[in-house]
Every structure is written in structure tokens, then in C-alpha cells.
Amino acid sequence: MSMSSKSSQFLRKFASKETKRSISMTCSLASERQFSLNGVFPPLPTPFDQNENVDFDALRKNLSLWEKIPFKGYMVGGSNSELPFVSPAERLSIVKEARKVISDDKLLIGGSTCESTKATCELSEAMAKEGADGVLVLLPFYFKSRMNEAAILDHYTTVADKSPVPVVIYNMPIVTGIDIPISVLTKLSSHPNILGVKDGDVVKLAGIKLATEGQKFEILAGSAGYLLPGILAGCVGGINGLAVVFGEAVCQLHQLAMSRQYEKAIELQMKLIQPDLMLMREYGVPGLKAAMDILGYYGGPPRKPLQPIKEADHGRIRECLIKSGFFKL
Amino acid sequence: MSMSSKSSQFLRKFASKETKRSISMTCSLASERQFSLNGVFPPLPTPFDQNENVDFDALRKNLSLWEKIPFKGYMVGGSNSELPFVSPAERLSIVKEARKVISDDKLLIGGSTCESTKATCELSEAMAKEGADGVLVLLPFYFKSRMNEAAILDHYTTVADKSPVPVVIYNMPIVTGIDIPISVLTKLSSHPNILGVKDGDVVKLAGIKLATEGQKFEILAGSAGYLLPGILAGCVGGINGLAVVFGEAVCQLHQLAMSRQYEKAIELQMKLIQPDLMLMREYGVPGLKAAMDILGYYGGPPRKPLQPIKEADHGRIRECLIKSGFFKL
């Protein structure tokens, strides 16, 4: 089991990298999980070169740009990372590489999602060894009709029992076809190594908050498009695709909302709506990568069968970025 | 065609009922549609007696209670009214009866939804004659796979052309299986007799707001559970099932949000979450009717095949109402 997060962060800052990790894996209790997810986590796209191999140079370059932004940490291995296209081994390498580059006070959440409980446990353990502070786990959904409450509880409980670092539940019905109910999340919230949930529907977010009152259970908004309403409903932060390209603005929105500067927060939230709708809903990962290319990050091609953005659509994306008012291009 | 809404309201206040209506139907232009939906509209459940007939006495009794609440108006003939179970003729009678009882400054929105365009037009005209100030129209969805953009535009444009009173689009993908896209709503927003839309997803609400900027097109939040986020996103009001039993609180939330008293609004919004989840999502219409019975309204049975709430669930609902803090029971 991992050490407490607080201890873990302390060590990271003041000990050598090697020492820190070896200590962290042996001396602490997952159940302490004393770090908080209160901030913005960009879900990092996986950079591929023209042969569709992971491009670690591009990853380092991108991270060096992101490091200038006051993110709470990073999420690697979720949908925006093209999770289903990136093998467990590749995801692990990305965790390892990212951990080397980012500063010690940034949290690193690894997407250890696999369809089987066994593989999810193994990848969670491996990611923890490579420096992940937590893991984000999507519900298995291939055998949708069998994922009843018992199966859901069994999966998350087993992963949380085995994972050396805290588990964040990743609920995403648009992908899985299953919306984990508040009642099930509430049961899972009492597990000492389940730290929180990333979810999406603002009424449900508030419902989770009320139902888990008193538990140490943190809620993350799954999109920048509803980060403000999410925070009003009790979220402490977000895993927001838009933060990949609008990092400063999303962090500022988080800060404004947390510090109750609502007028300014509302205004900023509205500015993020069009880019969120276009990049995250209309074009998805290929669109986000196109925006990265436009803005000086390495975006590059998605892995097939995802198709890259057509030439004509690049223009629309460029225009949307300019209109947002955050960039001069 | 109806007269403008402003004129219509004026007349209602100062002329006899007969005069008002006859004038209203002949001298005005729908396209002026000068009233606003800026407020709370409870979607009224249809009261049935023990033989499942519409109980007009109960309707009058309920309306007399609702009239004490500062609603902007009332919605009859939507999902909460058991729309599919209430025939066009019954819906029309309810509009007529409600118009007699409610004060002249309250707007009355009739649910004129039918599957065919023709029947929707006819019911819209009839409802206007009986005193509806506007009509709310759900997308036909029986032949889902044929409801392409052309069919959607044709339906709403035809109804709006024919309806003497403004049309509000009712988007409800959970029922219809079709989410009318922002781009289609934007096209419809330019129709002079389409006044607005009731929709649900907070990011989409904001997106509609931005896309229809400059149009007279008003957006309503479809649930009290996200009334505050909805208003932050640009909604002027809401059609909120919970307002049927928590009318004062929902109106207060609306007023707080519109007057930018965010701290208080957030607190009040959170108090409405649990009842909203329980009554609107978990139990639906039968649960809302049970709550009405508990709170001194006439709720009564739903029409079959909707099944009434079980005895054991009455206790849960009662407890939820008490916990809300709005009622002493």
C-alpha cells in the first residue's frame, strides 16, 4: 500500500526521486489518502508520431508547456488519452515519463482502466510504482447486461483493495451505457481507498455530494463546460478536456468559483462554452489534437480508426479559438 | 392569430373575460409575442378521481392553492400532466378550466403536443381559443428514425405558422430518444412565433443562449434541480416539476438567482436536490402525486398503466418532504 498522500507529497519535495518512490511504496497506508483533488486536471491526449507510435519527445514538450499552468495535477490514460487505443504497457510508460518531467507537487492520476478486474488491479499497482498518486477507473462495460450492482461493487472494491494508491471512480454513461447510481456510489464512498468520483450530470453531482456528506469523498466535474455549476454542486475540481488547450482559463475559472467570485466566474464560464461544445462534443479527440497543433502544443494524429480532422474543419476550430478571446493567433 | 401577449395581458386585466378572448383572437399578431417566460411555471399534474376521470373540482382546489404562489404562470399538458394519457379534448378542457380560475396576469401554457403536425396545429389553435397564452410542443418520436432535420424543422415551423399563440419547443431526449441539436434550435429561433425552448443539459443551455444571441428566444430550465445553473447559463425561468409542491421555494430560488444573490441561491438550490431526485427521477408522476396528497393538494391516482406509489414508499416521500425543511407535517 502507498503511504499517505500528504507524506508522499512531502517526500517528493524533499527526498531524491529514488528514495521517495521506494519509501512511498512500503511505509504508508492507502486509507490515509490525505491529498485532495481540489483543482484542475487536464486529461492529457497521447501524442503519436506519424507511424502512430507514442511520441515521448512530444509528450515532454507538451508537459513543459503545461507545467507553466497552475494545474493541480494531470490525468493520463482516460478517454482523451485515447484510452482504448493505448495499451497498458504504453499507459504505464506514459505515467513513468510524465512523473519524471512534472514537478513533485503536481498530482499524477493514471487511468488504469481495463475491462477485467484483474488487469485493472495489476495496472493500478504498476502505475503506483511508476509514480501515479491515484488511479482513475472506468466501469467495465463490454458485458453491459451483466454489470449489476454486485458486479460494480465487486469491481471497484477489489481494485481499491489492491491498489497502492487511491482510486477515483470514472462514471461515463455515454461510453459505458451504464450510469452508476448515487446509491452505489454512496456505498463505494465508504471504502478507505476510494477517493472520489468523476461524474457529469449537475443534479447528480449535487446528489452525490449530499449523499456522501461526512465521508472523505471528492467529486470532480467531467467537463469544463459545467465546471462552475459543478463546483456550486460541491465538486472540488475537475478533469476537463478543455484544460488541455485552455489551461489558464480553466484554472482561473476554478479559482474564481472556489473563492466565490461568482460574477466573474459566470462570465468566464460562458466564454468556455463554445470551445467546449466544439472541441469536446462536436470533434472530440481529433479536434482537441487539431487545436493543440494550432496553439503550439504537439497534437498530431489520433490513432485509427479515429479519423483526423478534415482540412475544412481546421478553419472552424481556428476561428473558434480566436473568438474565445484567450489567444491571439 | 392572437394579439400580442402584452396587449393580451392588458386586456385580461381590464376587460370582461368574454370581451378579452374574442378580441384576443382577432386583433393581434402572434409575431409580436411580447410576453416573457421569465419566471417559474409548475407543470400541473392532471387530477384524476378514483375512476380515472379528470377531476375538475380537484383541479380548481389545487389551482386556488397555487394561486397564492408568485408563479409566472402554469404549464398544463406536459409529461407531468401525464400528457400521453390525457386526450386532446381533455387537455383542452383543462386549459379552459384553468384559465377561468387563475388570475389574468398569470400566463397559461398549454401542452398541445400530438404526434402528427396536423393534430398539434389543431390543438394549438383550440388551446389559444380557450385562453392559452402559449403552447409547449414536444418533438414527435414514434417514427424516431425518420425524424431528421427536415422533419423537425417542418414540424415546428408548420405548428408555429398555424398557432395563434407563441410556441415553446419542448426538448426531452429521455422520452423522445432525439436531442434536437443547437444548430436546429438556432434555425427555429428565428421564427417569429417560436418563443423559446425548454431544455435540460446545462452546457447545451448555455450553448443555445450563445447561439441565439440577438434573437428574441427564451430558454427554460426543465427541472428545479438545475434551475440555478440554468439561470447562470442564460435561462429566464423554468418549467419545474418540483414547483408543484415546492412552489414558494422554487420561486424564491428563481428570484435569488435572477437578482444575483448567489450565496443564498446556492444554499437553496442544494435544499431542492434531494426532493428533485426523489420525486422527479426516482418516483416520477406517481411520486409527485403522493407528495401532493401529503401536502394538502389533491394528488390522487395516476392513470394506468402508471402504477401508484406503494405504501412503503409513501413513508420515504413523507420523510424526504420533512427533511427538506420547507414543511412541517
Next chain:
Amino acid sequence: MSMSSKSSQFLRKFASKETKRSISMTCSLASERQFSLNGVFPPLPTPFDQNENVDFDALRKNLSLWEKIPFKGYMVGGSNSELPFVSPAERLSIVKEARKVISDDKLLIGGSTCESTKATCELSEAMAKEGADGVLVLLPFYFKSRMNEAAILDHYTTVADKSPVPVVIYNMPIVTGIDIPISVLTKLSSHPNILGVKDGDVVKLAGIKLATEGQKFEILAGSAGYLLPGILAGCVGGINGLAVVFGEAVCQLHQLAMSRQYEKAIELQMKLIQPDLMLMREYGVPGLKAAMDILGYYGGPPRKPLQPIKEADHGRIRECLIKSGFFKL
């Protein structure tokens, strides 16, 4: 309650129309339901004139053509009749009109589907009075999430209790979003006034057959595209949209399959596939109406929001009809 079907048919043949009906409504027992659905029932499209009113002349003309085909009977008021667009009163008039025109030995099944149990009962009774021999009832589905087993059983049992003529269950998950399970159909099969089910999935059809062995419960295939496999699985007949324009061929297929002439049946079944895919799946009702126009029936326009077939698609349909080999055009 109606008299037994056998008596009913007897009377129809040998008594005056008025006498027959008055007798039929008073002296018999629904539970006898001695007729069989063993044959082909075309689900009749509702003819509309250019103003979208029901065109009874066209209906009579079409029926006079269909009467030359050895159908077992007719179905009016189902999906192919644009059920959601045709009011209960209109459906009733169509039943009445059809009964006048068709010969006494043809069964007439009325689609009495309404969303409420109450309205379905009323329309079933009215249709029986106007000469329907049975009613076909689709599951209510507006409030999908509330249609649990209790609600399904309650709906069909209540309708069957009240209907003077036998009830045929109409399962159509592509419209309703709910697939009535075999276990529920099996429970319903024991009701004396539930005669059978129209369903679609060939494995399920066989499963229903096995599960209701010993019950008088008949199964109809819902499409000509799988009429042969349906009969192999235990169906006695079908309600087949394609029979509207390919009546002779569908009846012949039924006859070949029932008389175990499998080689010929297979060959004929294959000839019906392309037209079935094109008319029933690709174009739906507007396509079927276009085919009717091409073949000398009155097709006419669908009611809006259904859009008529585009000019270019008429050519494809014409070509498909010619290729089928059943017509010279």
C-alpha cells in the same frame, strides 16, 4: 363481451349485418375466442388526401383490390397505419368502413393502442362494436422507465378483461424501447382473452412457442422478411407490411411454409428480402405508400411530420419492385 369467433363468423355469413353485430355483442364469450390468426394480415396504411384528411374513397378502392388476395384478414391501426397520427375516432371510422367493405370471412383486427389503459379499453370496446374481430395492442412506452413487469401485466390484463374481442399483444422494441420478455408473455398467455402476440426476433418467437405450449396462444411474425423462419419457429401467420403491395406473394409464402414445401418457400422468401429491406426498413411508411402509388393502389402522402419520399427515391423503389419479378410495370 363478444361471442366466440366461430359463432361470430358464422353469423356474419348468414345473418344481416345489423343483426349479426347486435347479437355478437351480447351473447358470446370472449374466452371462447375460437378463431385463429393462421394466415397473412396486411397492416393497412391509412390513405390521406392532399389535405391530410382520411380518404375513405381511397380506402374502399384499396380494399377492393386487397379483397382479391387470399388474406386471412386485415390489420388497421398499427405502425403502418401511422398509428400515432390517426386519432382514436379516425381509427374507429376506418374499422367501421373496412368492416362494411370486406367480406364476412375476413378477420378485422383493430389497432386499439393508446398510451393509457383506460383509453385502450374504450377504443377496444368501440372497435368491437364496429366490427373488429380482435384488437392489437402495443405496449405504452412514454413513461418507459416505469413500465416494469407489474405495469405491463396490469395493462394487458385490464385491456383483455374489458375488451369484448380477443387481444393480440404487439411487441415492438424498436418503437417502445422495451422488449416484453418471454416470461411475461407466458404469464399473459394464460388470460382467456389474450389470443396471441406479434413479435419479431426468430429465436424469441421459438422461445415463446415452447414456453406457451399447451396454451391457446398464437404467434404472428411481424415482417414478411422472416415469415418463413417465423413459421418454422411456430408462428401461425404474420402481420406483414410487405403484404400491402406483395399480397399474393406473401400469402403464397405462408401457404408454402405451412404446407411444408420448404424448397419453394425458401426461394420465395429470398425474393421478398430486398423489397422488405427497402420498403419496411429503409423508407418505412412513406416508401410503402410510394410503392402503392406505383402499383395501382392509392398510397398518397403520409401525415406530417413524416416526409414524403423524394423524387429520386421513387425511381429506386420502382426499380426494386420490377426486380422482384412479381410485377410488370
Next chain:
Amino acid sequence: MSMSSKSSQFLRKFASKETKRSISMTCSLASERQFSLNGVFPPLPTPFDQNENVDFDALRKNLSLWEKIPFKGYMVGGSNSELPFVSPAERLSIVKEARKVISDDKLLIGGSTCESTKATCELSEAMAKEGADGVLVLLPFYFKSRMNEAAILDHYTTVADKSPVPVVIYNMPIVTGIDIPISVLTKLSSHPNILGVKDGDVVKLAGIKLATEGQKFEILAGSAGYLLPGILAGCVGGINGLAVVFGEAVCQLHQLAMSRQYEKAIELQMKLIQPDLMLMREYGVPGLKAAMDILGYYGGPPRKPLQPIKEADHGRIRECLIKSGFFKL
């Protein structure tokens, strides 16, 4: 590229294993693909020991039992193999192991499905090296909304271009949420290295048959529950879960149907319905594994989060097997 299948089968019979493989990988043309899928392929469950590791002894034991049945070949790495839970490396080992055990005249189809095109190509190549005669490829579906026709064509064409052995398309909308249309399958059918499709809806099966007439493109029925109707519609065989435990019966049904002994085929088909509904639809893989345990195969536990069958359900499965009349237990 692999050698032609015919050559491949020849070599397998007459050369040493090592020689055969090395030759097969170098001297042949995928486009010749001269073998046929005309027969029954059981989709083999993956045996796990109590620690959820692949149990190769159990695999060998099971294969030795299956080898007594006149299967055309075997499918490993599909849904019944718990595809999403078995890593590419594990799937490869299973192909290798199976190839060692089974006789040379049995075809081995490897499920090389991965979400990315790249990984699917790699696994297809690797499986071919280990002795797979063909690969079965399910449509990627994580990013459902992006899987338009271009993406589908790109995926299958790329895999077929790269795979040394023929590709069979695996259409399974219940898992993927996407039904590959006949028009798209028809385009893919012209690829020289795409051998066929496994699909499910009997009308569609017939439609594919008609649309690909003249192409060398074979169609497999995806379930024993509709093997007869599938063959009537033009299927040459099937990948049928039930064949795992009812192998003799399913092969006999195939043989009866192919040799046009329809009376006997219908009778046998009906006997397979209840077990198919129970094992494949109601209980799924855990039920199939339970049946294997009962019948003397090694079934064992599924991988989590799939939950094993409850004790009470074992009794129902046992009873169903006995009732089938194929086994004395």
C-alpha cells in the same frame, strides 16, 4: 502474407508442424483465401484457474473433447472467450496452444479484435504466425459517435491489407451499439482478404447474401438459436456459443440444414432454443461455463467483474441440459 488456405491445409496435413508454419508464412497469397467457413465453429470459452490465470491444461483437456466432434474449426478470442478480459498476449498464447492440440484439418480463427487499428493489425499478424487460419474482428466502439462509414471502412480495409490471413467481420450491435449496414458490408466484401461476416438478424443475413452475390464472401450465423434460418438465408455455417456444450447437435443441425433435410432440421432447431435462450441470453458466459462443468468440460470461473452463476441457478441450468434430451446426467 499467408499462403492460400488450401495450400495451407495441404501442408498442415503432410508436412511437419515446423515446416508447415514457416512455409505458410512466406509463400502464399492472402487473396487466394481458398478455404471455406462452411461448418460449425464453437467460440471457445477461456478457461481460468481459481486465481483467474489462463489454465492451459484445462484448455488442452477441453480441446481433446471437442476434437471428437465434427467441427469445421474453432474460434478463440471472441465474446465467449471473454475477449475484453483476455490480453492480446494471452489470446496469442491460446491460439498457439490450440494450434498444437487440434488436428491439422481444423480451421483456427483467432479473435484479433483490439480497439485500435494498429493493435488489431499487429495481433492479426501475430496470430497468423502462431497458426491462425483467419481472424475475426469486432468493430471498435469506444468512440461510438466517431465510427462513421469512413472510419469503419478504414479500419477493416487496413486490417485486411495487413493481415496475413483472411479477415472475418464480426458485427455485434448488442455490444458495439453500431450495426454495420449491408451497404458497408457490401463494399468491404470486395476486399480480397475479407472472407466474410458473422452477423445476426435473419433478414439482414439474407440481405447480405443477396447484396454480395458473386463475391467470395461467406456469412456465418452468430448463434445456434437461428442456425437453420441463417442457413436458409444463405449462411454457410455459424459461430455458435451453444456448440461449446452441444457440439454434436449443432453440427448435426448444420449438416441437416445444408443437406436440405428440413423436417429433421426444424425439429432439432427447436430442441436447441431453450438451451440457447438460457445459456447464451439469460446467463451468458458464466452460464456457459457452468454448463461446461456439468457436462465434463472444464468451465471454471469467469474473470471478474463477471460474476459466477449462483448456486440456485446451477440447478436450473442442469435441468435445462437434461430436458434438452441430448445428455443423460
